[in-house]
Amino acid sequence: MTTVDRGLDAAPSAAPGDHPAAPAPPRPARPRRRRGGFTPYALLTPALIVLGIIVGWPLVQLIVTSFQEFGRAQVFGAPPEWVWFQNYADVLTDPVFWAVLVRTVLFAGVCVITTMVLGTLIAVMMTRLNKGFRLLLTIGMLLAWAMPPLTSTVVWGWMFDTDYGVINNVLVNVFGLEEYFQHSWLIEPLSFFLVAGVIIVWGAIPFVAFTLYAGLTQVPDEVLEAAQLDGAGGFKRFRLIVFPYLKPIFLITAILQIIWDLKVFTQIFALQDIGGIRALTNTLGVYIYQTSIAGGDFGHGGAIAVITAVLLMSISIYYVRQVTKEEEL
């Protein structure tokens, strides 16, 4: 269970203008570890207890509930009835669920691709900027990165406001697009997701750009010079040297983005508060909340949650593989 905010996960990132002078030092020899009898288990106990109570036990409960008829009556003590796979059958034959799933996957896909492309371009651009301009861009991105997701959603919601938003105002008064006078950006689902996408991509680019920039600065100049002397052109050098260096970092970043965007909650939920139509704009995370907490149907909500968790876990297997390949455990 996690609500990791984007940019706050285990991945490298760059200090502004931080150019390591030398290539990364060689990996140290395998650390020696000693047998400690019960000591390591004792050290792990506090963490295991907390994770067991708040992750392990609820996970078991979630799976159990997903096989039960569990509504408001059961919350107040009525014994739940076992319906086994009925909840799953209901969910999987419900066109609303499929609409939510397809919507979530498409939206996440567009967000991830946009974020990765723009993030990579900005990272590459940062290597070519003068120090001053790079610092400027770094500060701008840090500000966007530091904004709490809820706050940034609220602020963008205000900028896209129908009556007094700065965006409609500029479109009408500066660009003369009269059709945007009192234009509602959130009422139409496609336009709602455009706004949501802008908020998410805006907040996610800094993390991707900093991480990839850090990766780019790790590419040793000597190797590039040698390749250049051997006659490799710009594109060839990128393809044969820079990209292989960058590939693992790029993959890990992309997978993290996929996972984060698939389970997006805050931005969609808050934007619905501001003015979207919930039924037409739910994504998986919000749909689980609507079904279980707001709707009181914990059985079906549980089934949707389990399906979502399985989907995300199967993607995260790639993440775990990449990370374990990169690092010695």
Added chain:
Amino acid sequence: MSAVIAPGQKIGGIAVAGDRAGNARRTGGGRRRLTTWLLSALSIVLFALFVFPVYWMVNTSFQPNNEIRGSELHFWPDNFTLRNYDTVLFDPGRTPFFPALGNSLVVTLLTVVIALAFAFLAAVAVTRFRFASRRTFIITILVVQMIPGEAMIVSVFRVIDGWHLLNTIVGLTIVYVATVLPFTIWTLRGFVNGVPVELEEAAMIDGCSRSSAFWRVTFPLLAPGLIATGVFGFLQAWNEFVMALVLNARPESMTLPVWLRTFLVANGTTNWAGVMAGSTLMAIPVIIFFLIVQGRMTSGLVSGAVKG
């Protein structure tokens, strides 16, 4: 064979190499300068795009509410006012700010301290000791991070409800500790790994016991790692929204994100100037905190978590 660099090439990461090839400057100096100029201009545009929402938030928060509802845009608070802050902070008709601030601070600080302590012990266990299920534990930690909070929220709600800890600091803190623990353990593991065991052994040869060698030699070297990890835990707990929304919904037990949301769902037209003042109050401390510590934090993460 002389190297020819296409002036104005789009490939990055090798700009340094390009600079060093003298002939590039001779053959395409003008275009090169043009590219640099264009990139600099682009970086200013990008800077503006990233900063604008933050600036607009602060700008709006200092304007009278009737002025932001005009057809004229004010890019600077000409009629500077603190009334919005006064409304947000002291208006008795609204969910009060200070209890929410207090809840956020207490929950966040408790989370950071407890998570760091637990994660530190676990990190020492997996880096300094060999035991049967070590690898399984680390992989579990990685996988647990990926379970979506929204999927777990109902059963977490029921566990916390079962202990009668809904709407309490303790309940939310326990949940947040579990939320940040996997990441904290994973990152600290990298930092502890970065301190060679040989240092401890040297201290032991000089007469330290094993535990005093650890506390006197390794622990001080871990300070940057603990700070970096703690800051990330702080930001995560401070910004967390879903769990707080479900577990601490009562006005007196709300945290700041849930408090901010009450402005959006309030009846009647949204008081945007007030909402922006609220947003500023919630975001500015985080932004300042982030800007101050980020250099230390990110370089620490690069050296600690990545090169493990």
